Amino acid sequence: MSLTSPHTWDAVVVPEGSAEVVELSQGGAFRLLVDASATSRAFSANRLTLSLGVDGAKPHYHALSSELFYVLAGTTEFLLGERIVTAGRGSLVAVPPKVVHAFGAAPDSTADLLVIMAPGVERFEYFRRLGRISHGQDSFDSLLPEQDRFDVHFADSTAWPRARAR
Numbered sequence: 256m257s258l259t260s261p262h263t264w265d266a267v268v269v270p271e272g273s274a275e276v277v278e279l280s281q282g283g284a285f286r287l288l289v290d291a292s293a294t295s296r297a298f299s300a301n302r303l304t305l306s307l308g309v310d311g312a313k314p315h316y317h318a319l320s321s322e323l324f325y326v327l328a329g330t331t332e333f334l335l336g337e338r339i340v341t342a343g344r345g346s347l348v349a350v351p352p353k354v355v356h357a358f359g360a361a362p363d364s365t366a367d368l369l370v371i372m373a374p375g376v377e378r379f380e381y382f383r384r385l386g387r388i389s390h391g392q393d394s395f396d397s398l399l400p401e402q403d404r405f406d407v408h409f410a411d412s413t414a415w416p417r418a419r420a421r
Contacts, residue, residue, distance in 0.1 A: 264295040274302070275379070277386035282306035285382040291375030299375035301382060302327075305366040310359035310419065314412035317352055318403075320376055324348040325369040330361040334415040355410045362421060372406075381405040 269288050277285040286302040305311050314334055324331070326346045333340045333348055334357040341361060342348050350356045360366035372378070381401070387393040402408045 264293065264297065267293050277382050278390075279309075279386060280389040280391075281309045283309060283311075285386065287379045287382060290379045291372075291377050294375055296375045298371050298373040299378055300369065300371045301378075303366075303368045303370055305329075305331075305360040305368075307365050308360050308362040310357070311366070311368070312357050312359075314355050314357040314410045314415050315407050316355045316410055317350075317372070317376075317406045318408060319352060319406050320372045320374055321352055322350045322356070323371045323373070324350075324358065325371075327367040327369055329366040330364040331358055331366045331368060332361050332418060333358045334412055334418070337412070337414045339414060339418045355412060357412065357415045359419060376406045378405055378407075381407065 267289050274286040274288050277287065279285070283303065283305040288300040288302060289298075291299045303311055311331075324333070324342070324347070326342050326344055328344050330341060330343045333342060334355065335348070335350065336354055340348070381398075384393055384398060388395055388398070398407070399409070
């Protein structure tokens with residue numbers, strides 16, 4: 256629901272339970288809260304839940320946007336450049352453009368994250384595709400030609416696989 260305002264975009268309210276849910280095969284889910292078109296590209300937001308020890312994203316960077324993660328519950332491991340950081344409930348992690356990062360629930364934990372990207376990028380279709388990929392209905396390689404569209408540029412990392420192999 257939007258409330259009229261004098262700004263370039265209207266206030267956005269997403270009532271509990273009204274967000275589209277994209278289920279992931281390992282028990283987690285994306286809750287699609289607001290896409291960039293609803294905020295004149297100011298930001299986009301989703302909520303991601305991850306099952307015990309499950310990866311949330313492969314190493315990647317955003318050329319145009321910063322990404323903010325707020326850990327609502329559980330513990331999350333983050334790759335930030337080549338550094339591994341553990342963030343628990345109540346932690347905030349902000350990643351500037353062009354910094355390679357990845358994240359996943361810590362091996363002994365689940366994770367619940369609020370994720371905000373600014374400026375916003377239309378990414379709801381990206382999350383739907385990730386859902387299909389997790390269920391074997393699409394291939395990861397299908398995302399490669401879409402890296403510019405979704406401002407998700409996949410990158411190599413030696414630190415991330417080492418950290419997640421424990």
